Amino acid sequence: MNMLGHARFWIIDKLRGTNIVATLNKLSEEQYLDHNTLADLAASNYEQFIEKILPVTPYYTHLGPAVLSSVLTKDIIRKSTTAFFSTGFTKKTFTKGTGGSTGDPLVYYTTNEAQSFMWAGILLSWKVLGYQLGDKVAFIAGTSLGKNDFRHKLFHRLMNVTNYSAYHLNDSDIESYLDSIINSKTKLIYGYATAINRLAEFILKNQQAYTFPDLKGIVTTAEILSDKHRDNIGQAFNVKVHNQYGCNEAGISAFECDFGNLHYINTATKIEFDLDGNVLATNLVNKAFPMVRYFTGDKFEVIDNVSCPCKRGYPIIENFLGRTCDLVIDKRNKVMHSAFFTVLFRDNKHIEQFQVQFNDHKLTIYLQLDSNHLPGEMFTHYMEVIKNNLEFDEYALEINVPFLKAENAKHRYVINTALSGPTPA
DSSP states (O other): OOHHHHHHHHHHHHHHTOOHHHHHHHHHHHTTSOHHHHHHHHHHHHHHHHHHTGGGOHHHHHHGGGGGTOOBOHHHHHHTGGGGSOTTOOSOOEEEEOOOTTSOOOEEEEOHHHHHHHHHHHHHHHHTTTOOTTOOEEEEESOTTSOOSHHHHHHHHHHTEEEEESSOOOHHHHHHHHHHHHHTTOOEEEEEHHHHHHHHHHHHHHTOOOOOTTOOEEEEESSOOOHHHHHHHHHHHTSEEEEEEEEGGGTEEEEEOTTSOEEEOTTTEEEEEOTTOEEEEEESSOOSSOOOSEEEEEEOEEESSOOOTTOOOSOEEESOOOOOOOEEEOTTOOEEETHHHHHHHHTOTTEEEEEEEEOSSEEEEEEEESSSOOOHHHHHHHHHHHHHHOOOSEEEEEESOOOEEOTTOOBOSEEETTTOOOEEO
């Protein structure tokens, strides 16, 4: 046991009012229960949630029995936000925002218990690769425009995490990242699949003799981990590469075992499907702002009673068809992760969706607003931020103009129009 590492997380729990360590210990034991026991436990948690939480939540009391067959969307939550607060919950709540991987972000509210579960689920995915509390971790994700206040800096410092921006992925950035990861004796890398793949491609392309003697493994998240990306990353870093899936507002947390199966923690979330196979999730952990049969926007299959060689009893997610992220490349070949735009537009409640289209010389931002007007100062702000980070010959911003759709009819939030031929929605 890493005593210093446990001390770090003990301090985190005390400062933040969370119970990450206790929740992690619970999940670490629970995961090896047989699938029938876990199914019974999950059913019991769901029944208690429905019986105790829904009667004290205005939206569901108004909806009545229809709640168990209805579909909850982001738009419904936006229009009736206050009705989703449970009157039976008296503790502190916290504002959270989704990444909005289709350009459709959401602001919701969560609790210390839900935050504890979220981090425990992530840590559980790391533990499969040998992570111990307090090990040095590299985050390669959307941090440049994310929260960077003292509280979050302290949290990451206590976790022994170093942040590397996925927004800036030029060769010089990547070289700096790799040198830092090696010199800091990083034990685990966690972040966006496409961003980590960029580092892997750099290593493989330049054939540089990078070695990572301290690295135990890499866990990708937020995007689909393609077979090609998994192979690239594994070959470049010479470690195991696992996938982790989380839909935090829905309470879904899933992690990959050493046998390649993606196990989801069914005691915290009830998963159902609509007629088109879309995942509907009920978060059983967030009792302050209940979300029942929430439309996640993802598609996958769940295998409930398969026996995995790893001996874990949690169900397995298969045929994951969730959304992926793209990269924007400007005229100087500067690479920017699409999460840059997600964070830029996330706090504007009037933006319902966005799409970024670009080619070799022009970048166009398409915004779907709840009106036909974007205040001049906001337009100026967005353009300044974008121009400071990406160089094109032309820039444009279109309001309430139809998006382009990919051939599979899914919404794409970043499209290189020089390479793809999507059609208007």
